[in-house]
Amino acid sequence: MFLLWCGCVGLLTAQAAAATRKLSFIPLWSPQAQFAGYYVALEKGFYRGQGIEVEILDGGPERPADVWLEKGKADIGTLWLSEAIKKRAQGVRLVNVAQILQRSALMLVAKKSSGIRTVADFDGKTVALWESFQLQPLALFKKYNLRVKVITQAHSINLFLRGGADAASAMFYNEYHTIINAGLNPEELTTFFFYDYGLNFPEDGLYMLEKNYNRDPAAAAAFVKATLDGWTYAFKHKNEAIEIVLRRMREAGIPANRMHQKWMLEKMQGLISPKGLATRVGELQRADYERVASELAKSGGWKSVDYGSFYRAVRSSD
Amino acid sequence: MIEFRKSIAFRLARIFSVSVILIFFMIFGLYYRFTRRMIEKSTAENAKNLTLGTVMRIEGILRSVQQVPENMAGVLERGPVEKKQLLALIKSAVEKNPELYGCGVSFAPYSFDRKSLYFAPYYYRNKDSLSFAWLGGENYRYFVSDWFQIPKELGKPQWSEPYFDTGGGNILMASYSVPFYRKINGRQTFAGVICADMSLQWLREMVSSIKILDTGYAFLLSRNGNFVMHPDAKLIMNETIFGVAEGLGDKKLREIGRDMIRGKRAFVRIQQLDAGRPGFLYYTPVTSAGWSLAVLFPWDELMADIAHLNQLVLLLGTVGMLLLFGVVVSEARAITGPLTGMADATAEIASGNLDFTMPETLSQDEVGMLSRAFSSMQQSLKSHIARLTETTAAKERIESELNIAREIQLSILPKIFPPFAGMPELDLFAVLKSAREVGGDLYDFFAMDDDHFCFVIGDVSGKGVPASLFMAVTKTLFKATAVKDTPPEVVLGKVNGELSKGNEKAMFVTAFLAILNTKTGVIEFSNGGHNLPVVIRKGGSVEYLRQTGGMVVGAMEGVEFERGTMTLAPGDRFFLYTDGVTEAMDENKVLFSDERLLRELKLLEGLPVKDVLNRLLAMLVAYSKGDQSDDITMMLLEYQGPKSARINPAASRG
Numbered sequence: 001m002f003l004l005w006c007g008c009v010g011l012l013t014a015q016a017a018a019a020t021r022k023l024s025f026i027p028l029w030s031p032q033a034q035f036a037g038y039y040v041a042l043e044k045g046f047y048r049g050q051g052i053e054v055e056i057l058d059g060g061p062e063r064p065a066d067v068w069l070e071k072g073k074a075d076i077g078t079l080w081l082s083e084a085i086k087k088r089a090q091g092v093r094l095v096n097v098a099q100i101l102q103r104s105a106l107m108l109v110a111k112k113s114s115g116i117r118t119v120a121d122f123d124g125k126t127v128a129l130w131e132s133f134q135l136q137p138l139a140l141f142k143k144y145n146l147r148v149k150v151i152t153q154a155h156s157i158n159l160f161l162r163g164g165a166d167a168a169s170a171m172f173y174n175e176y177h178t179i180i181n182a183g184l185n186p187e188e189l190t191t192f193f194f195y196d197y198g199l200n201f202p203e204d205g206l207y208m209l210e211k212n213y214n215r216d217p218a219a220a221a222a223f224v225k226a227t228l229d230g231w232t233y234a235f236k237h238k239n240e241a242i243e244i245v246l247r248r249m250r251e252a253g254i255p256a257n258r259m260h261q262k263w264m265l266e267k268m269q270g271l272i273s274p275k276g277l278a279t280r281v282g283e284l285q286r287a288d289y290e291r292v293a294s295e296l297a298k299s300g301g302w303k304s305v306d307y308g309s310f311y312r313a314v315r316s317s318d
Numbered sequence: 319m320i321e322f323r324k325s326i327a328f329r330l331a332r333i334f335s336v337s338v339i340l341i342f343f344m345i346f347g348l349y350y351r352f353t354r355r356m357i358e359k360s361t362a363e364n365a366k367n368l369t370l371g372t373v374m375r376i377e378g379i380l381r382s383v384q385q386v387p388e389n390m391a392g393v394l395e396r397g398p399v400e401k402k403q404l405l406a407l408i409k410s411a412v413e414k415n416p417e418l419y420g421c422g423v424s425f426a427p428y429s430f431d432r433k434s435l436y437f438a439p440y441y442y443r444n445k446d447s448l449s450f451a452w453l454g455g456e457n458y459r460y461f462v463s464d465w466f467q468i469p470k471e472l473g474k475p476q477w478s479e480p481y482f483d484t485g486g487g488n489i490l491m492a493s494y495s496v497p498f499y500r501k502i503n504g505r506q507t508f509a510g511v512i513c514a515d516m517s518l519q520w521l522r523e524m525v526s527s528i529k530i531l532d533t534g535y536a537f538l539l540s541r542n543g544n545f546v547m548h549p550d551a552k553l554i555m556n557e558t559i560f561g562v563a564e565g566l567g568d569k570k571l572r573e574i575g576r577d578m579i580r581g582k583r584a585f586v587r588i589q590q591l592d593a594g595r596p597g598f599l600y601y602t603p604v605t606s607a608g609w610s611l612a613v614l615f616p617w618d619e620l621m622a623d624i625a626h627l628n629q630l631v632l633l634l635g636t637v638g639m640l641l642l643f644g645v646v647v648s649e650a651r652a653i654t655g656p657l658t659g660m661a662d663a664t665a666e667i668a669s670g671n672l673d674f675t676m677p678e679t680l681s682q683d684e685v686g687m688l689s690r691a692f693s694s695m696q697q698s699l700k701s702h703i704a705r706l707t708e709t710t711a712a713k714e715r716i717e718s719e720l721n722i723a724r725e726i727q728l729s730i731l732p733k734i735f736p737p738f739a740g741m742p743e744l745d746l747f748a749v750l751k752s753a754r755e756v757g758g759d760l761y762d763f764f765a766m767d768d769d770h771f772c773f774v775i776g777d778v779s780g781k782g783v784p785a786s787l788f789m790a791v792t793k794t795l796f797k798a799t800a801v802k803d804t805p806p807e808v809v810l811g812k813v814n815g816e817l818s819k820g821n822e823k824a825m826f827v828t829a830f831l832a833i834l835n836t837k838t839g840v841i842e843f844s845n846g847g848h849n850l851p852v853v854i855r856k857g858g859s860v861e862y863l864r865q866t867g868g869m870v871v872g873a874m875e876g877v878e879f880e881r882g883t884m885t886l887a888p889g890d891r892f893f894l895y896t897d898g899v900t901e902a903m904d905e906n907k908v909l910f911s912d913e914r915l916l917r918e919l920k921l922l923e924g925l926p927v928k929d930v931l932n933r934l935l936a937m938l939v940a941y942s943k944g945d946q947s948d949d950i951t952m953m954l955l956e957y958q959g960p961k962s963a964r965i966n967p968a969a970s971r972g
Contacts, residue, residue, distance in 0.1 A: 164467065
């Protein structure tokens, strides 16, 4: 009886200590396997194991992560590297605490029937591009000196499927699979990964406001450590991870498609820890940062801070 | 008892059963295939009919909705329309067309007038009344919406992918968008899109009303392969047929899906679509919207009747097989039962029980025949054995009589050697071994007076009882005739006369008769066709007596015989024998021969007379290996000199 009482007290004090380090996290889209690592880390208690109490908010079009971070509605969030650099240039003092994706998943998909087989074939063709993510494709077209008719691509891929555009942008882990699952076979498509054309703009990274980071760097480090553990676990236990993601999606009232989430999780693995990765998982490589910064400077005159003040290589003490 | 598995009954039953099973399965397989094909055919037909009506009704409704924005486009393309007019036009269109949920005209940027980036009036149903809204704004840039952008880019009207209207109570909707154009500076310029929204609630009822068997159903695919209608609500607008195919790892299903969204029509077999059950899928396009309507027939339900029938047929077949097996076994047993009885009876008979009764068989078949043949064989055997027993008994009686005759025959021959204790001048020994029980050979010796000793050997023609009787007569005649002072040729002549009298059977005897003068050693002899005796001189030659033989005795009356004379010195021996000796045969039919006899006699010279004959007899028996063909008779006489001058033979020889 006495021992039991002691145990209870011990537990309570540990929780009390953790309660002081509460973090809210916002992913840049609604729940899906793109964020499996976070959901798994939460579900498996990795965050709590690191001594932090994390709440994962549902992202989505109505809750843009950059705005939530800026307004302090979330402590930490995922943003694309290029978007974060732009934000920083606009004066929002965001710092990168981890670069989750090492490779850009952005791609262009064309139907072979449109006659597009190489980059040069884009000349004179209609290409649907997402408004916010035109930097890489435009740089590509410029690099190859192509005249391309760009039309705006909304959230769906239907314009491309119906033949309204010869090519469209897609994320390898998402829209590409949607195209395949609308009945187009991979061999009927030509794909262009920007990574292969010297335009690797790695996307999802973890960002915090600098002041928030400075207040408790250890909490950030704990979050990064637990998150990376969450990804490792998710890749090792894919079925379990997908179950966790699907549950989260149902809770958020989002249509959940198991095969699509499975595809997404598998592709995330290749993007987070690609074969032959030179650095540690989660590291923002200087070359990547500088490449994106210089393209941004070239295309829109965006001014960027130096690598050191943008990236805080956080490492938990263990 | 035969093991059942080896019995004819079992083997017959097995061969019948196997053949019948083979035939049964062949017929069953064929029948099953044909029935299946018939069912498939009728199912395809059924599916076509089922879907045809539904597709036509869907197309009808879709076309009636399509007409509204198309007509409106016609009006707008004729020239500029006032805002008020436009609103009235839209409103009346929604009011007049109950299928419409809402309708709007969305202009391209600055296309309605030069001030408005967004200009998009929209009327829609709100419970029982109509509501109005202006679409467009910073949060709703409709220019990039599918319903606006796709017809614009394609330059032709389009049905959108069905979608859930989140604002209006989560209803599945689809929109028909028609682009319209205006002439600006003589050029046809895109001006905007007229969009008619339609709830797809009616579609749900229409598709779900298609009921197929117990669990078969219809489903509708959108142009992208999304399930627009499906009994499983989770799939609707959340899953494509390609996603399902990926989940099942079914490449064929993916190909079917591709054909479906390409507007093809076919009747195909699928391994599974849901619940992992195979079935038939018939799909047909809903052309105006680019959809595909499919009906799924679960294979097991389609084949339920035939499966039931199959079970019944198999059951009947099995029962029939068992019955057939039983019938064949029992019928075969009815046939082979008597055979088993006969086998037992035969074994019993073979063991000697001839009185064993054969089992009765009334059947007229081959087994009945066999049984009757067995019975008659048993009877024949029985009578044959009875006869055989009688014959054997008679033979045994005769044999015993013959034995007696033989004893009598042998008893009339002198058997005391040396013959006369009071006659030291000679030593003599004789043997007679009959080939058959009673022989025709004879020998005799007797003293005629004090100085004369008569000895005779003979061989009667033929064998057996007649020969032995003839021999007895002959012997008696010789004894009676050879009286004192009768020379040997006279004795032979007299005996010949007696024997040939009334000798109808023409039997005869060869005989050699000699009379020894014991004082002088002179032998007078006469030969009646007999083998020539051998003279064994003491310490010297061994040779046949040189004398030509006369006629046989008893064959012909009045025959004259010759007399021969020779002299024996003391120690000389005189050897008489019948042809059973020289004509003894070994297994290769080789005769013992005269020469061999001489040789052997020479070798045996000096042994006592009894030993000489016993040794010769043993030799002959060994030569013919016990298979004696003729009587063997031998007599050996040794003259030992006159009584007075008698010397010790052993001393004289030394």
